[in-house]
Amino acid sequence: MDTVQATRSGAPISEYPRRWLALAVIAVAQLMVVLDATIVNIALPQAQADLGISDPDRQWVVTAYTLTFGGFLLLGGRIADYWGRKRTFIAGAVGFALASGLGGLAQHGATLFAARALQGAFGALLAPASLALLTVLFTEVHERSKAFAVYGAIAAGGAAVGLLLGGVLTEYANWRWCLLVNIPIALLAMLAALAVVPESRAHGNTTLDVPGAVVVTVGLASIVYGFTKAATDGWDAPVTLGFLIGGLLLVAVFVVLQMRVRNPLLPLRILLDRNRGGAYLGSLFVGAGLFGSFLFMTFYFQRTLGYSPMKAGLAALPVSAGVFVAAAVASQFVPKVGPKAFMVTGGVFATVALLWLTQIGVDTAYVSHVLPAQILLGLGLGSIFVPLSSLALIGVADHDAGAASATLNATQQVGASLGTALLNTLFVSAVTAYLTDHAAGVVLRPQLTQAEAAVHGYRVAFLWAGIILGVATVVMAVVVKAHKSDLPAQGAGGGSM
Secondary structure, three states: OOEEOEOOOOOEHHHOOOHHHHHHHHHHHHHHHHHHHHHHHHHHHHHHHHHOOOOOOOOHHHHHHHHHHHHHHHHHHHHHHHHOHHHHHHHHHHHHHHHHHHHHOOOOHHHHHHHHHHHHHHHHHHHHHHHHHHHHHOOOHHHHHHHHHHHHHHHHHHHHHHHHHHHHHHHHOOOOHHHHOHHHHHHHHHHHHHHHOOOOEEOOOOOOOHHHHHHHHHHHHHHHHHHHHHHHHOOOOHHHHHHHHHHHHHHHHHHHHHHHOOOOOOOOHHHHOHHHHHHHHHHHHHHHHHHHHHHHHHHHHHHHOOOOHHHHHHHOHHHHHHHHHHHHHHHHHHHHHOHHHHHHHHHHHHHHHHHHHHHOOOOOOHHHHHHHHHHHHHHHHHHHHHHHHHHOOOOOOHHHHHHHHHHHHHHHHHHHHHHHHHHHHHHHHHHHHHHHHOHHHHHHOHHHHHHHHHHHHHHHHHHHHHHHHHHHHHHHHHHOOOOHHHOOOOOOOOOOO
């Protein structure tokens, strides 16, 4: 597959004189997409109360975004290649702004869920278009290293920015501004892209596997809805089983489609390598445990400990700090010692951290109980992300590199969707069971009993998040066999918080 890489003047795109300005524009858009995965977490307690969203349904604010983002990410990459990367970038930015406006003005939970799903869909255009533009703009090794270092820092730092910005906007303005703030950012990125970003596109087989993207996204949404119904109707209810089984069947149909279509959304050959398969499976489980645990930490800070949104955002920052430190260390040493040692060590750290959080109480001291676990969690996650990025590109042909990188990010987002829905269901079930078992306390000391029930639910959620991270650690330890000599010299993909 050939790629058109020439500007209007006829010079190759890699020699485009304003490519560093283009990088700045791309970085701003990428920051918006990444921080939107966490900025709403801080605002969610207020949004839930304002819109009357139930506990079983509140996870849709997170999962509606991650589902469509992960489900359409591979299709978004194909659209960017064939339709034009600049054109796709601009369309994604405009759509993201419109979806953010819809969410910021939402008067009902369903409207907010729909807006978040649209944000994810347009983010699935914006993110791969950004990555593809960097790939064609920076082809010289040292320049590409610098460009991807900026891109990687944005991906890792977006979570921290989202926590802080979400806290500031929710506390000093309104939770709605956590969505509305995207409008000026997206429009600025669009106008700047029109001026400084060159167009490029690929040629060859330009058919798009739209049915595959729709089938897998609907299938995953069905599974998530099945988890949600389990919280209210029970795991053995016909409606719960119907959505769970239906979702699994649709995922199976997606696999069959990928085997039969000429230009598949997800070439199954990239999954068959042992190391890449281990990386994708590990990424799925890491995403499931990670994002779900973030959701409950936010509610614990604000609902149980009584933190303001700003204080809750600051209290969550040690995780991001740990990721930065560990990622910097891993970037230096993974090429020297290989990926497995860092991944397994990071998995153990993250698992222990989540199990540590099962010791929280109604009036737990932050410094002694929560802070150490957060730092350990961040160190563990940072140690996992860097080698995962390299493993995703081991032995991949050039024409599959984009799909391999996008698959890593997609598995993390899909894991986040499934994990958040499952952990929220387990939380609701645990709280309901606790209140049933402590009926006398509900009458005699209702406030305290409600708080104790919520903390019990958080403990159960953290326990299962730890189990999920433990499974991820075992997968990475058993399946991955790569040595340092197997790692690609230059990677373009990466997971993000």
